[in-house]
Amino acid sequence: MLLAAGCGSGADTARTVNSVQPAGGSKVLGSGYDSGYGSNGNGADSAAGAGSSYGSGSGTGTGSDSAAGKTGPAGQLALRDIPEVGKVVTDSAGATLYRFDKDTAKPPKSACEGDCATAWPPVSASDASAAEGIDPGLLGEVVRSDGSKQLTLAGWPVYRYAKDGQAGDAKGEGVGGTWHALAADGKKAIDQNSKSGDELSVATNEKLGKILVDGQGRTLYRFNKDSAWPMKFGCLGACLDTWKPAAPVDKTKASGIPGKLVGSVKRPDGTEQLTIDCWPVYLFTGDTEPGQTNGHNKQGLWFAVNDAGKKVPAGG
Template sequence: MKKLMIVAASVLVLGLTGCGYATTNSPATDQVANEAEGAALSTIDDPKLGEIVVDEKGWVLYRFDGDTSEPPKSNCEGECAAAWPPSPSVDAANLTGIDASVLGSFSRSDGSGQSMLNNYLLYRYAGDKNPGDTLGQGVNGKWWAVTPDGKRAGQPAAPVLAKGPLSTIQHPQLGTIVVDAEGYALYRHKGDTDDPMASTCNGQCATAWPPVPAIKAEGSQGIQAPITSFQREDGSTQSSLDCWPLYRFAQDTAPGQVNGHGGADGTFFAVTPDGKFANDGKPIATTGSTYTY
């Protein structure tokens, strides 16, 4: 088994609402000591993506455009790594359908080993609900299922983040909160501004808290503030409620969950129908993320 000892670094339309807007490839030598017991890599044939890599339990593995391969470096730490768990180091004897010459291992900042193919680090996606799911494909335009030689699989899929129209649900602790068409809670960030409309959640933050793409307001129910959109610094559009940018939380894996309320050191909160912080911007005991950036 070959090893690379490298320390990872952490790394439009506006409605007439008064909203403002702001104008390489060969793994190094030595044996990896911390390979996860039983870790293995193999392949499956996905009907849309073709041959892709999975772990020993059949979970699809992904690569991140924010990482580098020369030299290998992970830019997914903290809460990003919770949403996209690193795939542990694998012994070459535990490969099926993958050439051992492309296998490598990376030493993360916490000392754990992470598997690589052609120097591209591998991750799972916490949002995949079953082995073989590919819900992480195309998320934020940066995450892709992996071919056996470490390349991006398939054609870039449109990110499925949040869908309109919006509606509301009654949460037992937070009261009435806003959800997307699939029932997933939406959030606001304390670091953002409404005039001009601007998001300060980029990079790893936007991976953990995917911005809600521009959606049509038509058909929304129970919403008491204007739904508009603005252009982010990367050129994509993001929905806003009462001029405040909206987000999903990657670790909400089922409709109605509010795992992101009070997260990121008390800077993200679920949203009320009038665009305010639910529960007056106060955490509830059973939720909250520790991600900082």
Template sequence: MSARLIVSASAAVLGLGLLGACTSGATGTPAPATTSPNPVVIQKQAASSQGTVKLTAAVVGDLGQVLTEQNGMTLYRFDKDTGNPSKSTCDGACATTWPPLLATGSVDVQGVDADLVSTVTRSDGTQQVTVAGWPVYRYAKDTQAGQANGQGVGGTWAAVTPTGAKAAAPAPVNDTEIRTTTIPGLDTVLTDQNGMTLYLFTKDSKKPSKSTCDGACATTWPPLLAVGEVRINGVDPKLVGKVTRADGSEQVTVGGWPMYRYSKDTAPGQANGHAVGGTWFEVEPAGCKVAEGKKPTAAGTGGY
């Protein structure tokens, strides 16, 4: 059964101003907590004071309930660490990107079992807070409370739950969707239903629509296939269509251009495919390529 196009109300309204000329050219199991040689005081819902680290269970985005620190910043665990025995392996440049949560005084817990909270001695002698044995960290690219930009980075980082487990990523959406997002340095670009950046290939053609990326090319640049309902949000519906590929599958097009993802983008908000080979570019809501002279900033590139 072929996919149908479903347009959200917001897309229909937003689309009125988008049609026109282009602006540019074509869960892990918790391990037992490990007590440090000099354990800090763990307090249950104590009054916070200067020097107190605070662990709080909070709902963050689509991740459900995860741990945050005293400033509301999401906390993470690293697959390359160990929880039993507790060991932190993130030092140097890694610890700059992923600052460890250090216990400089007491640790106040709210919504967390105090028996799961302890500390581990890092290589520099500082005490890092652990939950169910796992050292916990912040993420430098989370700039305000409620963000979880570190979820899934490198396939090794995940927000940590109140039990010390890894937060599960939201279940993939079954239907294909065209969305928009803002990537620093690139402005507004298109993404798929999972927030992954979309690209066009200048060796394809848009009139008529034709995809030329097959075989190994399609492994590196997976085509955005029309699966289930093709939902549209933030793009003029008149710009969205489909083209039949050589294998008979239907690929979504915007402005006539076949849409692709990039295999080296491992998390939403990344744009590692920008200007690769001088032929691959992100896509603006008007269905045009992002100008080659633009460049994604650090916030729009891959993590550590």
């Protein structure tokens, strides 16, 4: 039985659909996989920008967003709760501090030089101290290629982000899938926040704005060849090798989105899939790290979903 009152009317009623027909009925897939579903390579509209893992094309810190004023000592480090990111380490002025996945902690080494260091100014190791909640023994330093000493936390070189304009900003979280706000133990704050129990939440992406992610911080997508009402599936067969149906969630463990938009649907193979505003949603196998959005605008058919349950426009 299809529950028409829940999907299509906007009413806050039951939103589970027991059975749905594939879009196109007996339509043969095959070549459509390449033209409609997309491969698991990096999408053209990835959050990192083409050919860059530090934000080229989406925030190199030039002009008004320059690194000026962002290269001073950290002062006393503190912890701050930032919605959708978690409890992050900040400097004495409240600026969020970050780590880079291409760096190493053992031994400490920075891979961010040149334009990268303009967008992500290294934090000086001088005059750094730890407030309550941060182990002073985790603070250290690494000598950069220019001879300057950069602060490290648990071995990880520490950075600010040039486009964070005020205390509490965390615009650098998830950029390129390689930059993340630091937790007190030097790990990624977003990973620890994802363990808080939320199975569905809202993350802020620098390019796309507020988008829905699963409990592991992975971006959720909808497919233009699906249909919300009457609900139909356009992703079948080979498509499912690249786009994995997201599992249903407990509404009580969803944050940042109205519960009435969260539902589930039974697929033709009998499995249950998460729906947002009656649209089936998927995970993209080309996203290999939390925060990546490589599937957005893939083939002009796949789109991230915002906190209102709508698809994010192609350009964000």
